Amino acid sequence: MSIVLRQVNHFYGKQQALRDINFEVESNQIVALLGPSGCGKTTLLRLIAGLERLQSGELYLQQQLVAAPEQAIHMAPEQRSIGMMFQDYALFPHMSVRKNIEYGLRKQQNIPQRKQWIEDSLTSMGMQGLLERFPHTLSGGQQQRVALIRALAPEPSTLLLDEPFSALDEHLRQQVREETLDVLKKSNTPAVMVTHDPLEAMFIADRIVVMEQGRIVQNDSPQEIYQRPTNAFVAALFGPSNRFESYVKQGRVDTPLGCFLTEQIAEAQAVDVIVRAKDIVVHQLENSQYVEARVISVHAMGDETHFRLQLPSMPERVIHARMRDHWQASTGTKVWLSVATEAAYIFAKA
Numbered sequence: 001m002s003i004v005l006r007q008v009n010h011f012y013g014k015q016q017a018l019r020d021i022n023f024e025v026e027s028n029q030i031v032a033l034l035g036p037s038g039c040g041k042t043t044l045l046r047l048i049a050g051l052e053r054l055q056s057g058e059l060y061l062q063q064q065l066v067a068a069p070e071q072a073i074h075m076a077p078e079q080r081s082i083g084m085m086f087q088d089y090a091l092f093p094h095m096s097v098r099k100n101i102e103y104g105l106r107k108q109q110n111i112p113q114r115k116q117w118i119e120d121s122l123t124s125m126g127m128q129g130l131l132e133r134f135p136h137t138l139s140g141g142q143q144q145r146v147a148l149i150r151a152l153a154p155e156p157s158t159l160l161l162d163e164p165f166s167a168l169d170e171h172l173r174q175q176v177r178e179e180t181l182d183v184l185k186k187s188n189t190p191a192v193m194v195t196h197d198p199l200e201a202m203f204i205a206d207r208i209v210v211m212e213q214g215r216i217v218q219n220d221s222p223q224e225i226y227q228r229p230t231n232a233f234v235a236a237l238f239g240p241s242n243r244f245e246s247y248v249k250q251g252r253v254d255t256p257l258g259c260f261l262t263e264q265i266a267e268a269q270a271v272d273v274i275v276r277a278k279d280i281v282v283h284q285l286e287n288s289q290y291v292e293a294r295v296i297s298v299h300a301m302g303d304e305t306h307f308r309l310q311l312p313s314m315p316e317r318v319i320h321a322r323m324r325d326h327w328q329a330s331t332g333t334k335v336w337l338s339v340a341t342e343a344a345y346i347f348a349k350a
Helices: 040-047 098-104 114-122 140-152 171-188 199-206 222-227
Strands: 001-010 015-025 030-034 054-063 064-068 082-085 158-162 190-194 207-212 216-220 241-249 252-254 258-261 272-274 281-282 290-303 304-311 315-325 335-341 342-349
Touching: 015 040, 015 216, 030 040, 030 199, 040 082, 040 158, 040 190, 040 241, 082 140, 098 114, 098 140, 114 140, 140 158, 140 171, 140 342, 171 199, 190 199, 199 222, 207 222, 207 272, 216 222, 241 315, 252 272, 252 342, 258 335, 281 315, 290 315, 304 335
Parallel strands: 030 190, 030 207, 082 158, 158 190
Antiparallel strands: 001 015, 001 054, 054 064, 207 216, 241 252, 241 272, 252 258, 272 342, 281 335, 290 304, 290 335, 304 315
């Protein structure tokens, strides 16, 4: 294992930032810490790096115990063989690209082979000829690439990335994300990436650790996280969704979007029901088996159309639907909605 955390808790004063954290990162694996601001993911990254002292639990890096308060163990950050890529890149403005990247090399690594790796890596990212340039002369995407190569240049045992693509525009973010994934896989460097973007986590990570209020609520592959979320919070992460409260009656759950079957939840149990916007089908033709709705607004979003809808049974509530068809509909148009039974995620309330 590259990283192992056991029973980690962390406080800032009286506020608990992390609760009973246990997780592992395997060799050559990319793990995404996913969750909203304030959920504890950056605190967890800083504990791994040694920028925060562990208050309880144990931390192993490459099978070595590097932090354990009960045993008075705290290995300094510079001794942990970790590469760190910060959100703002943290390049030295007075140093050239070459000197920025070579800054992290240890003396024994200042060898022709490693310098050749640096040049080859920059060339593969379309940045040949920029080694003598200064950071302020580079675009945001170029600075991000330099920060990545600098973090990997010393051949760290693990790479930590804190929201590495958040400063880039959407088009450039996709390109740099692909390049970053290619570089990490070629270098065989295990990595932990903090992000609040679920689609970004799904694209780049082998495994996603979803965090909510300092806890890990699901730790699984991207496919499992998306298709089999463990609670309503996880189910609602991936794009716009609709949430309803109901209860189980004779193995069924009634919602404004229809009735759904459930065999796993006890009779009379209160439940949360999540229906993702993409799973609602909007029909133009009337059908008694569908749910009637009226259009509030229609928004073209590239190859998708986003609907804001109103149901007669709950006029105060906006229902969101998203379809790949291109629709032109005016406010007040009557439509009909259907949802497949398996598209409703039902979770017992705690």
